[in-house]
Amino acid sequence: MPITLIRKENRFYPDPKRVIARFFMPGNKRSETIIQKVLNLTEEQVQATLNQVLRNFSKRHRNITIIFEKYFNRIKYLFHSMNIDPDSLPKERQLLIGSYFTMEYSIESSAFFNPSIVEDPDQGDLEEGQRRVIVSFRATGEGHISSIVFRSGIIDKDNNLQFQPTGKLVDVPEIIKRHVYEKKDFLKKINEMNIHEEIIGHEEIVGIVMDKMKNTFNYSELQAVIDDTIDDTRFNNGIRKVIQEIKWLASSHYEITFSLDTAISERVIFPISYTESHGIEDARFVRFVDDDDTVTYYATYTAYSGHNILPRLLETKDFYHFKISPIHGEQAQNKGMALFPRKINGKYAMISRIDGVCNYIMFSDNINVWEETCKIQDPMYPWEFIQIGNSGSPIETERGWLVITHGVGAMRRYSLGAILLDLDDPTNVIAKLDEPILVPNEEEREGYVPNVVYSCGSIIHNNELIIPYAMADYASTFASIPLDDLLNKLLNHR
Numbered sequence: 001m002p003i004t005l006i007r008k009e010n011r012f013y014p015d016p017k018r019v020i021a022r023f024f025m026p027g028n029k030r031s032e033t034i035i036q037k038v039l040n041l042t043e044e045q046v047q048a049t050l051n052q053v054l055r056n057f058s059k060r061h062r063n064i065t066i067i068f069e070k071y072f073n074r075i076k077y078l079f080h081s082m083n084i085d086p087d088s089l090p091k092e093r094q095l096l097i098g099s100y101f102t103m104e105y106s107i108e109s110s111a112f113f114n115p116s117i118v119e120d121p122d123q124g125d126l127e128e129g130q131r132r133v134i135v136s137f138r139a140t141g142e143g144h145i146s147s148i149v150f151r152s153g154i155i156d157k158d159n160n161l162q163f164q165p166t167g168k169l170v171d172v173p174e175i176i177k178r179h180v181y182e183k184k185d186f187l188k189k190i191n192e193m194n195i196h197e198e199i200i201g202h203e204e205i206v207g208i209v210m211d212k213m214k215n216t217f218n219y220s221e222l223q224a225v226i227d228d229t230i231d232d233t234r235f236n237n238g239i240r241k242v243i244q245e246i247k248w249l250a251s252s253h254y255e256i257t258f259s260l261d262t263a264i265s266e267r268v269i270f271p272i273s274y275t276e277s278h279g280i281e282d283a284r285f286v287r288f289v290d291d292d293d294t295v296t297y298y299a300t301y302t303a304y305s306g307h308n309i310l311p312r313l314l315e316t317k318d319f320y321h322f323k324i325s326p327i328h329g330e331q332a333q334n335k336g337m338a339l340f341p342r343k344i345n346g347k348y349a350m351i352s353r354i355d356g357v358c359n360y361i362m363f364s365d366n367i368n369v370w371e372e373t374c375k376i377q378d379p380m381y382p383w384e385f386i387q388i389g390n391s392g393s394p395i396e397t398e399r400g401w402l403v404i405t406h407g408v409g410a411m412r413r414y415s416l417g418a419i420l421l422d423l424d425d426p427t428n429v430i431a432k433l434d435e436p437i438l439v440p441n442e443e444e445r446e447g448y449v450p451n452v453v454y455s456c457g458s459i460i461h462n463n464e465l466i467i468p469y470a471m472a473d474y475a476s477t478f479a480s481i482p483l484d485d486l487l488n489k490l491l492n493h494r
Contacts, residue, residue, distance in 0.1 A: 068098030113470035116457030129157025392457030447472025
């Protein structure tokens with residue numbers, strides 16, 4: 001019997017009106033010229049020009065003057081070579097200068113895709129049979145820079161989805177860097193990254209920096225040592241690159257906090273550190289319940305620097321405050337990691353694809369360090385001959401861990417499949433489907449990347465599996481499958 005799959009009418013398309021204010025830096029020499037031009041304006045010209053800027057942009061951003069002030073502070077160092085005290089300038093002139101180092105960026109002008117869905121921490125004020133959910137998306141704008149955005153919705157008793165209207169503004173969070181590092185773990189990650197092995201003396205310079213650090217240190221202490229070392233003229237440009245990458249690794253630990261007056265659709269997690277400067281890709285969110293029943297929302301994602309990828313972990317309790325950290329270990333490689341929603345036999349568990357082709361399971365005592373791995377699935381069927389992977393975290397059912405998978409077949413067409421793992425020993429694959437549960441139809445095959453359907457996490461509600469998925473790496477939609485039909489189909493294909 002074929003599985004009954006119902007495609008929902010909900011659609012999410014890219015919206016170029018969703019913009020954030022980013023720092024804009026045209027280069028030191030040009031920047032000094034721009035600053036001088038603003039300094040040459042009369043007070044009346046400054047006021048008139050600033051008023052015009054505020055008329056044009058204040059309704060498009062929350063607290064735009066605070067943004068101008070922040071970016072003015074970022075270019076204060078340029079004033080020293082100009083023999084000018086930036087703090088002595090009138091406030092209006094500071095804000096106007098800051099506006100010239102600010103630009104709008106449309107976060108989702110190109111694509112709005114690869115969604116995952118989790119239960120909202122707030123389940124109040126609902127009718128019987130309803131469930132409030134948060135859906136995350138990968139939003140992509142100019143230059144293919146990806147970020148994480150959210151939408152809030154309710155699934156009703158009939159498994160229809162209704163979403164809250166999107167907020168008018170988009171906000172980036174306040175950045176907090178106060179992570180404490182263990183020297184031995186930090187050195188281990190440096191070795192895993194193979195930082196500029198082709199540079200003669202790279203090991204020596206890593207040693208020079210790290211020998212100055214205590215066994216535990218924070219970002220500020222490391223930054224101070226790096227600044228002292230990078231100013232040393234004995235080092236050539238290659239060695240300076242090594243030092244810079246140590247700094248980039250350190251900056252990959254941070255915390256961010258959104259204002260409490262922002263709607264969830266107004267919050268965007270935009271790349272902050274160098275390791276993710278070209279994109280935060282394919283966040284797989286999961287509601288994790290620890291042994292003491294505390295709930296934490298985790299997301300594994302891929303940080304892309306433009307040259308290298310780095311698996312990372314995002315953590316939150318409330319979707320206002322987030323902690324971000326790298327994922328370490330010999331097996332913490334490649335894309336597509338998905339955390340199980342609880343520990344198994346006292347250990348964290350993760351679906352991964354360390355070779356880029358097959359599905360694996362990893363276990364660890366530390367959620368940030370992964371050393372143990374076990375292959376559980378090879379590509380077996382024509383629709384997945386090129387590669388397979390997970391499409392989100394495993395979902396616990398009475399009959400086993402349900403894992404929605406993706407497979408890549410001829411003409412690089414992506415399809416969604418399913419496997420079932422043993423609850424106590426998920427290295428044991430109980431069943432797998434020999435046919436996909438979802439393949440791109442005529443609407444879904446046309447887009448930025450043709451013939452691709454892709455999901456980063458599903459949910460079960462009222463005994464149905466609800467799958468959010470991307471259409472051709474461009475837009476997103478949903479489908480549902482009766483859970484019993486899917487499990488029975490799986491168990492008939494042991």
